[in-house]
Amino acid sequence: MKSIQKLTTVLVLFLFASCASVRVASDFDKSVDFTKFKTYAYYKNGIDKVEISDLDKKRILRSIDEVMASKGFVKSETPDLLVNIFTKEREEVNVNQFNDGWGYGWGWGWNPFGFGVQTSVSTNTEGTLFIDLIDASKKEMIWQGEGSGYLTKNTAKKDERVKEFVSKILEQYPPKIQENK
Template identity: 60%
Template sequence: MKLFKLIPLLFLFVLASCSSVQVSTDYDNTVNFNEFKTYAFMKDGVDKINISDLDKKRILKAIDEELTAKGYTKSDNPDLVINLFTDAKQIVNVNSYYGGWGYGYYRPWGWNPWMMGPGYQSVSTSTQGILYIDVLKAANKELIWQGKGSGYLTSKQSKKDERIKEFVSKVLETFPTK
């Protein structure tokens, strides 16, 4: 009976793990982030990103919202420069299922090959996206903080804004607040 109670919980866990963003961050622990108040985007870096202009706008808008919420101000004379990199890779999932035609019968010399029924395979592909957000000192372009988020992307237009915001907010979650 307890197994039936765990099945919905297990389903929710699997569903949540498929939609989450895995994040890793690194920073220079000798830097005092309290001295920084303003930021700007590194135009050369943003221009080199190999994604659509619409997705670039979505990412930049999401970063603006997150940094503004953390107390930073966008400026033409910034303390920090934000650079971006993206990458994507196709993941191929192959699942095999072999049903049975029954229990078969016992043979003392080994496995009966007719015990295995017809099987089928399903093949699906999905795209895993990776977003790097680099934060550099504007004065000398020294890297002081880097965040990386990876997770599955969606091709549904209605979900793109939401997914990009999730990526950016998860990556910048540990970035220091003013």
């Protein structure tokens, strides 16, 4: 019995950890010298098209500013890089049904009287944030990072969650180019 309780506890902790984490990936142009980029600005035309609330846009852009400043980048009217963002979201519906063992019926899981059958329905919103870095002089995308994870509607936690998305995505910039040996 104790081993089942331990296993259940581990599974619940794993579930919470996986829901809370942000999964990230990035891609980049391997021919680009990323050390030459020192300044940035936002690609206004692209950001204006993002279909999220203005409050969420401000959260994302503020977080990008914080991370870029921590990496030594400076906002500029004549930038080396243009920063663009876009988002996607997907609603996930989970339906769980289980028999708590009470009631009368034939066979496992079938209960003609409905006693003891529990159903729970929950929804989660998984969002993906893409951050594109564009070489301002060539107007070519040189790096793209994306982060996916569950979103919150709790306004007290939104700032924290957005910062987590942005910081984990931009941890991968500049890319670490591995040389073949």
